[in-house]
Amino acid sequence: MNQKNNIDHIAVSQQSILKKKYIQADLFKHISHLLKLKNAVIVAHYYTSPEIQELADSTGGKVADSLEMAKFGQHHTAKTLLVAGVRFMGETAKILNPEKIVLMPTLKAECSLDLSCPEIEFSKFCDQHPERTVVVYANTSAAIKARAHWVVTSSIAIKLIDYLDSLGKKIIWAPDKHLGHYIQKKTGADILSWHGTCIVHDEFKAHSLYNMKKIYPQAAVLAHPESPENVLALADFIGSTSELIKSAQSISQKQIIIATDRGILFKMQKACPDKILLEAPTSEVGMTCLNCGMCPWMKMNTLKKIINSLTHDTKKHEIHVPKNLQKKALKPLIRMLKFAENFF
Template sequence: MSSLATSVPVELLSRIDLLAQSAPVPPVMDAAEKQALKDKIKRLLQEKNAQLVAHYYVDDDLQALAEETGGKVADSLEMANFGAQSEADMLVVCGVRFMGETAKMLSPEKTILMPDLNATCSLDESCPPKEFAEFCAQYPDHKVVVYANTSVEVKALADWVVTSGNALEIVTHLKEQGEKIIWAPDRHLGHWIQKETGVDMIRWQGHCIVHDEFQMYELQSLKEKHPDAKVIVHPESPAEVVDLADVVGSTRVMIDAVQTLPDQKFIVATDYGIFYKMQQLAPEKELIVAPTGGKSGHCISCAHCPWMAMNGLHNLAACLENETGEILIEEPIRQKALQSVERMLEFSRAKGLVQSKASGD
């Protein structure tokens, strides 16, 4: 099988690091100010027939608001499915830009807003459409499979879009059909999928700045300090970190593991924003953040996405009140990208990987 890959230019990786370091953080508020903003947001959601969709990695307050107002807290696949099924006129997506674009692809008739359109993703940034198109053109006999963490322009180049929750099943299906694939953009997730499925794969060499920083030696040391802890790891992490895991999988898989396994202690290698949902569903469990570069050196994210952190109550209220931060996509691009996203959703619904109708967790 092939594992040829293209390198992401060093200057592009440096730009991504600078973007991450310069991402603004929402202001700190006292309890009264926070409550006033929550009340305002709830009122605006009702007035505008809007629903709030939040990713597991955003601030706890935003996840709680989504749940309290009939919205959705989920991974990117369930966010997309919920938005497509919703009867709201407006969706407000608390996450990163590719999630807002996916919502718009599936619901072009709806107004899709985001608290900050500059909330990007290192995987998205590491896969520029022009360069990726040139790369794909070299392998015309390969199916192009891209991770959901990509721009709408990259999705328009793909045959399939996948998430960490359905990638194994979809790639296994393609392998059974005798297909060879181009995988983009996450090199670690691609490696894990190739190892698990044995598919003939050519990998693009992007990475998530959060998961790329989890450290093997530090994790091994932490395991020795907590021998009774189960290690759960997102497959965007380096292979040597994945190899130390008791459970490997998507955010949904990780949450289910904490909730259902009998163990009382877990070392968690993903964005620590997920702890809100984990503690909500399993309040008696002890959760420990897996070590990043911050334990023994420099790190960019230190286990929390700087772009997810750009979502806050202030800019959420402002985008609702003023209807700013709207996601707009040119229709020809939307139609091309929609084909690969709908193919993913149809496959996932048939396999029971997503719910057929919108509902809460």
């Protein structure tokens, strides 16, 4: 009887998987039709859910880090950009493409780094140090970008700060303190950092990672530089999301511990199907935390919300940036893109 129940349970599970696949296929077909009607294309971040990434790939869109997301919107012919990510990514797309309609599955998808750097407080901080060059991470609002001299992503941050340091510039860095400290160590630049953190990367724990390395002694550790310093000290490679994927492909180890949002595992596993990918621990008790290791705002992007953004609720999903703010924020973003062109 128990064996029969077990077989029945397996059969039901398989039916549920097939049903889910059929539903997803129908949704993909429907969204693809809507994208064509709206002359729209999806650009999604690596931290969104696997089905969002798969949808972007299958409809001629792009899955990328924030730098590549910014570039993609500029060079694509679509009149509408549907940005699956968090709010600052939608704002960046609008600033760089003012003539295009920029939609998001939800405008409620925030970023802890963005929220940790309020405009008034940061502006006062900058005013107290007028001799310093203001460099802000892409994970900031349009207002913060407008206050900056430069905008950077994690993939170009070290090169940019090293360049500014060679010119004798003293830096204000915002908002991620862990990334700021990492850049300072790598470049030796004079950096005054803001105090923000990413709620995902700040949760990775060095003690638990050390214990996990004992269980998987042959595993390589790949970490995003928004992680705490003691976590980075245990890493074999540190880099942006796109750099982590490339590293996973090139390293010889078959087991890899990943210290960044688990959303990256979808593309990383496709890039190196022969590797065993393990999530870095975010808890002092046990090896992993089922509620951590993922951005709750990124996961607010869903297929149903994408459909809503392309149909009757379009206006509720559209990103707007005031023209005066757009003009100011565009300058440091263009500097970033031009700098990236020269170094990549």
